[in-house]
Amino acid sequence: MDYSLAALKLLCGQLKGARGTPSQSALTLGGILFQRVWLQGVLVSNDDEDRLLLDDSTGIVELNLSGDFRQRQWKTGMYVMVVGGYFVRTGDIPVIKVHKIVDLSPFPDREAMWYLEVLEAYKLFYQPLIEDFI
DSSP states (O other): OOOSOEEOOOGGGGGGGGOOOOTTTTTTEEEESEEEEEEEEEEEEETTTTTEEEEEESSSSEEETTOOOOOOOOOTEEEEEEEEEEOOOOSSEEEEEEEEEOOTTOOTTTTHHHHHHHHHIIIIIIHHHHHHOO
């Protein structure tokens, strides 16, 4: 994992535009090279396979928890912030290998603010790079 590449603040729906690169260790989104994403959303469960899913109302991603994160009691309905490596899987929903997860449920304004944060990051940082790429 190349930690010199920033974690992009995105909505799950935006991840559909991500494409692989020849190096196979990174992805690109409109010309922006990345490996990690920063998402926020509500935890939902999939009873069939007992996996943790994050839904931000634009899409769903699977969360791959490891180590200490597995010890915590993550409950359906929690609003969380997640940073982690993004992996596309053919024929299945994308997966995030979680590096950081924080329960933001006690802060009800976080969800409304998140959409503004993503919009601001897009307009200030991502849009100029995407326009240069096109």
